[in-house]
Amino acid sequence: MARRGLAAHIRGLEAGIGVVRHRLSLPVGEQGAKRAPGGYRSRREWHAKSRRLTVLEARRDRAVADWRAGRVRVVRGGKRLANTRHHLDTAQLTDERWRGRWEAARMFLSADGETGKRYGNETIRITPDGHLSVKLPAALAHLANAPYGRFALAVAVVFPYRGEEWADRIAGNRAVAYTLHHDPDRDRWYVTASWQRREVPVLPLDAALVAGCIGVDMNDDHLAAWQLDPHGNPVGEPHRFFYNLTGTASHRDAQIRHALTRLLHWARGCGVKAIAVEDLDFSTEKTREKHGRRKGFRRLISRFPTARLRARLVSMAAEHDLTIVAVDPAYTSKWGAQHWQKPLTTPRRKTTRHDAASIAIGRRALGHPIRRRTAPPPQHQSDAAGHRTAQAGPSARGREETRPRVPGPRTRCDGPGRGANVGDQCAQNRSGHTTEHESWQQHSIPLSL
Template identity: 50%
Template sequence: MARQRRKRVLRAIAPPFTVAAPSGARIRDRLRVDVADEQVLTLVGQHLGRHQRADLAERVAVGLVPVKDNRRAERKKKLTAVSSSRWAGAMTRVSEDQYQLSMRCLYDERAGLRRAIGQIALRLAVPCGERKGKVRGYQDRGERFQKQRRLQALKARLAMVEQRIATERPSVVVGGRRLAKIRHNLADARLTAGEWRKRWDAVRLFLTADGESGAPHGNYTITVDPADGSVTIVLPEPLRHLANAPRGRYRLACAVSFHHRRAEWLDRVTAHQAVRYDIVRDPVRGRWYLDASWSATKAILPSPQEIRAAGGRMLAVDMNADHLAACVLDPHGNPVGDPVTLPLELTGDVSRRDGKLRAAVTSLIKIARLRGCAGIVVENLGFTDARHTGRETMGCGGRGKAFRRAVAGIPTAKFRERLRGMACHQGLVVVAVDPAYTSRWGAQHWRAPLDDQSTTTVTRHHAAAVAIGRRGLGQRIRRRPGVTASDPRIGQRRATGQTVSAPRSCGTTSSPRTTGTPHEGGKTCWSRSDQLVLSPAPRTVRGAPGVRPLPPGPERVDPADTGQQRQEW
């Protein structure tokens, strides 16, 4: 007896959800400072940065304790003596945020190391070139030996991370660990010692002032006058001799005028609402910038069920390594119009890649608005497993390496954040769905129908976009059979209830019609028994050589009324 194949168990699919609107805004303008202003800003930033790093070291030594036990009031009092009360509040707040972020990174690193160690251990338990269930052993003894060495290295890293978590003291490098390591490899980074020092000193400056509601123009430490755009800052206590304005302040020789979202910024500063300012120096270009940020009111966005009930269209997007595949769906899950392909070539430096990503998001929003869509549906991708266990689960050799490199090059997090912020300002809702089986089921059920109704070339990525959109609308990916015919004449007639069948509840069926009841007009071909006549019309006998009328007879009665069988003449 043949052994029955075990049915494949599919993983649970998470329900779709609406991505939250941005919690704040951040804008930037250039500070065209002169030599004197640059010297003052450098001195203030170095002075505050030195004390902020000392405060961060004290916060790390305190450990992971409740908020009331982190000794912030004590540390703020010490910093006030060398700066000011508001500068001290900003420094202690930044230290607390940095410590909490570092602890979360330690927890994430521990989870990733455990996942990678477990996957390598599973493959090491299988002999070379063999397979045990779904686990495949390594190809040869050389690869197995290298994986054993990697396993030992991962275990050593895990032990170090576990120790830091146990002692509640993460390792924090102010300025970035990557830039710190470049100091030992200047030739590879194509930098000189002087250029590296400029970058290192620039990122370690501290010129951040938190906003305060009720303060002049929303911030007392760094104030921007909306009338003329003048910028003034409060100098720390040891540097008050550099002041050129009343009350120990320094006025910059330049002015700022925020062009992007200027109306929102003016509304806040004229109402004296809190606005945070950050002064940043770019050592590569030799420029200074002023960033303004504020928190926005929490908007209540509609859920996917509410969008579907309102009858809004959705633009479904499937993100790939080199392009975006999009398709518009109506409220019933039917694709409308031809699918769209947008190129996505993320090459060049960071700023160039970010600009290309913004251009692609702008094109998506333009398509959604032109076709009357209420929102955009995307996959909730993170590629967490690919980052930790990609070498063990995503192929091997040159082909696997190319595939992992392509997956790693997809900017899923940046794309989602850019889309969320830009779509919110255009009145569009972003819905995220579970990415499980969208490509496979979309190609299985929707590629052929899309190819029949579209005038452009349809790929499996367009079919995956349809699957993503239907899941975002809360519908099944699989098509109901026999609804949309493949015949071009019938395919033009779209079915509005294609995705959902609404059966009648018990007791709502239509009552039987009796003879003589007037017809409602819904049938195209009436039965002769629907009308009561005294003399029935003559019938013709099929198969006869000529037309032979039937002899007149008694009145014909519908057998449904008498319960008798119909008799043939």
């Protein structure tokens, strides 16, 4: 994990160096394009950024040197807890309580599972009735209180969550990994069991989307989801699953798991087999050199858990036999708000921009265009391959209604109300009258009595 973090740090520094070099090479005050930033606004800012470039290059060189030497900087117990030692009054902790947390965070015992060994683990063994024993190393063999150099605990272990799955695995001697850790606040020991599932068969995309899908728009504080039928039409009401990404890493992870659990339970209740999400990646977009003074936006994308959400959703969806479909995130929010937000807003339902984006994501996964209507074939247009389309412009009044009849001559003939059949209502273009009862039409009589 430290190596991955160091590699991500190097990539971020290189991205920032590239942006600063590009902007320094442009004249002061030059306007930027849509995809590339312009020059700096003043000579003062240009000079400050030139010094900033030197700092970034020095940081990058140190990080690259550590990477090549294989050196990692890890704080056993956590950097946050180590810094808390200097602010005990703010954290409302005593020295003894902090010391207990520090020792518990730095102390752990774990063992990987082994398929074929008794109960799936030779080092840390837990029997079906909950008895736990640990295989002691040779230096501690004199502390053993059970045969074969093992130390057995007097208390039993219980797994209230997925206990049946755990029991099935150890009954078949399949690999189960265990981790023991201590909670100093409650003064309790906990055992975490983990295992790897077999490969889940991947369904073809057409089979996964046969019952429609659920489009999910991931945001900073909630997941916006809407169910779509196979034709791309929204069904029912939108759903929002909120989470709070403040606090410790364990709290944030629990919030994400809770939101995803509610999403998956709702998806199973809807009867769909697929969930459509955006393939987001902000790994190279977090540098402040690219977004400048937009501190709020930088803070947003820095705390956005794209990788964790995606990894959690894929693993948890496999448990519910659901397929995850990743789509291109380009313009989903913009086009969803443009084509779906206003039509789906009612006096009793306020459709947000994120709800509309979830529809756009689902339609893109289903293979449908995001816009609601497209131009009909030329033969079905009013003027026989003329200029009219079924999609009216945004400024057209009554564009969601039937086109009104325009009075006056349209084909160089008599105007309305001036023809020879002006008084004959049956001769007009009206459905249900005698002029439509030709030999090829069905009369309004029952087929059988």
